[in-house]
Amino acid sequence: MIPNAPKGTDDVLPPESERWRRLLRTFDRMAESYGYGLVMTPLFEATELFARGVGEATEVVEKQMYTFEDKGGRSVTLRPEATASVVRAYLQAGRQGVFKGAYSGPMFRYEQPQAGRRRQFFQVGIEYLAEPSPEADVEVIEFGYRLLEQLGIGDVVVLLNSIGDPGDRIAYRDLLVAYLRDREADLSDEARRRIDSNPLRVLDSKADAAIVAEAPVPIEHLGPEAAGHLAGVRQGLERLDIPYEIAPRIVRGLDYYNRTVFEYLSRSYVAAQDALGGGGRYDLLAEMLGGAPMPAVGLAMGVDRIILAMPEEQEPAALDAFVVVADPNRRGAALRLVSDLRRQGLRVDTDLGERSVKAQFRVAGRRRASAVVVVGEEWEDGEVTVRRMAGGEEERIRIEEVPTWLGPR
Numbered sequence: 022m023i024p025n026a027p028k029g030t031d032d033v034l035p036p037e038s039e040r041w042r043r044l045l046r047t048f049d050r051m052a053e054s055y056g057y058g059l060v061m062t063p064l065f066e067a068t069e070l071f072a073r074g075v076g077e078a079t080e081v082v083e084k085q086m087y088t089f090e091d092k093g094g095r096s097v098t099l100r101p102e103a104t105a106s107v108v109r110a111y112l113q114a115g116r117q118g119v120f121k122g123a124y125s126g127p128m129f130r131y132e133q134p135q136a137g138r139r140r141q142f143f144q145v146g147i148e149y150l151a152e153p154s155p156e157a158d159v160e161v162i163e164f165g166y167r168l169l170e171q172l173g174i175g176d177v178v179v180l181l182n183s184i185g186d187p188g189d190r191i192a193y194r195d196l197l198v199a200y201l202r203d204r205e206a207d208l209s210d211e212a213r214r215r216i217d218s219n220p221l222r223v224l225d226s227k228a229d230a231a232i233v234a235e236a237p238v239p240i241e242h243l244g245p246e247a248a249g250h251l252a253g254v255r256q257g258l259e260r261l262d263i264p265y266e267i268a269p270r271i272v273r274g275l276d277y278y279n280r281t282v283f284e285y286l287s288r289s290y291v292a293a294q295d296a297l298g299g300g301g302r303y304d305l306l307a308e309m310l311g312g313a314p315m316p317a318v319g320l321a322m323g324v325d326r327i328i329l330a331m332p333e334e335q336e337p338a339a340l341d342a343f344v345v346v347a348d349p350n351r352r353g354a355a356l357r358l359v360s361d362l363r364r365q366g367l368r369v370d371t372d373l374g375e376r377s378v379k380a381q382f383r384v385a386g387r388r389r390a391s392a393v394v395v396v397g398e399e400w401e402d403g404e405v406t407v408r409r410m411a412g413g414e415e416e417r418i419r420i421e422e423v424p425t426w427l428g429p430r
């Protein structure tokens with residue numbers, strides 16, 4: 022028996038993985054053009070980092086972490102997200118001042134698996150550190166919106182909210198707790214448990230939607246600074262024509278946020294209640310980790326979900342040319358031609374088995390080559406035979422004309 026991949030994990034293979042490549046390339050290119058440098062942090066960290074950064078009373082830390090003791094007796098955790106790691110890396114390196122970092126990679130949460138909810142899932146994300154301006158929030162929100170736009174995902178809406186600053190939340194929390202206490206008997210067990218530990222989280226509890234619909238919301242209890250910040254974010258989004266809706270009950274599942282929080286929803290995504298990505302401002306995280314105060318904002322997008330939401334389209338050809346060896350004596354020449362074309366940046370492959378010409382053409386079709394280049398006896402005259410797979414005549418051209426005939430990548 023061959024062991025299967027663990028529950029809630031996926032193998033990604035071609036041709037489906039071509040979407041992944043397109044997404045990761047688009048993200049990489051955008052990160053560069055928005056000025057975010059590449060950041061890589063370990064896949065596992067000291068458990069304490071997430072307990073302190075993400076928050077003890079969050080669902081992620083309470084229930085979803087892959088935590089184990091290593092052979093040295095240290096408690097380590099497979100990262101459930103990367104924001105705490107990026108801030109830790111910045112603090113540990115003694116960096117100061119504005120820092121813009123982009124990352125991509127697998128994250129791990131012990132969840133009940135379903136489509137778009139995996140135990141190992143993949144995020145791409147950006148973090149804008151040491152910048153308090155609402156324009157940083159706007160840039161980050163725009164980034165996620167444009168990424169989805171570039172990938173052809175239509176009707177995306179940004180759900181925007183402000184949960185205020187810690188000072189605003191003290192008075193608000195009392196109001197909310199009093200409201201929930203009055204209705205305690207009708208709340209779900211989960212919500213009742215959260216009244217003391219994390220009452221804000223009750224606001225996005227689907228099981229308690231009816232009660233929550235009337236509850237006081239943080240956006241109506243902002244102090245002047247948080248209110249001014251929110252106004253700046255809204256103005257910036259409007260300037261860039263980013264469609265958004267105020268969603269007073271979005272609070273997000275991680276404890277480090279203050280002021281701005283947001284999520285991206287798309288109606289073209291099957292499980293439409295699940296966000297394709299989200300993020301927010303986290304001016305307190307650096308202090309929670311033991312550093313000096315540092316304002317910051319960032320987002321992470323769920324790649325597994327975005328892949329599901331990407332429009333079904335005719336995937337473009339995977340190879341520019343497949344080189345067919347019609348004359349076994351010319352195999353060496355054919356391999357040399359393959360190497361030359363590859364070095365020019367063309368996507369070229371050939372069959373290394375000694376198959377019949379017909380079989381090689383079949384492989385070319387399976388590999389989704391857009392053309393074949395046949396190396397046969399005409400090589401003697403400095404020529405090859407070429408044909409487009411989409412139909413079209415065979416023709417003989419000079420060997421040195423092959424790149425031009427194939428066209429630019």
Ligand code: HAM
Binds near residue numbers: 130296
């Ligand atoms: P998050 O909302 O926990 O935020 O995750 C961001 C996105 O990752 C979600 O919107 C979703 O698309 C995807 N995601 C989360 N869990 C799963 C799962 N089990 N399976 C598949 N996809 C999933 C964060 O992680 C924050 N670090 C975002 C952030 C960055 N805030 C500030 N900077």
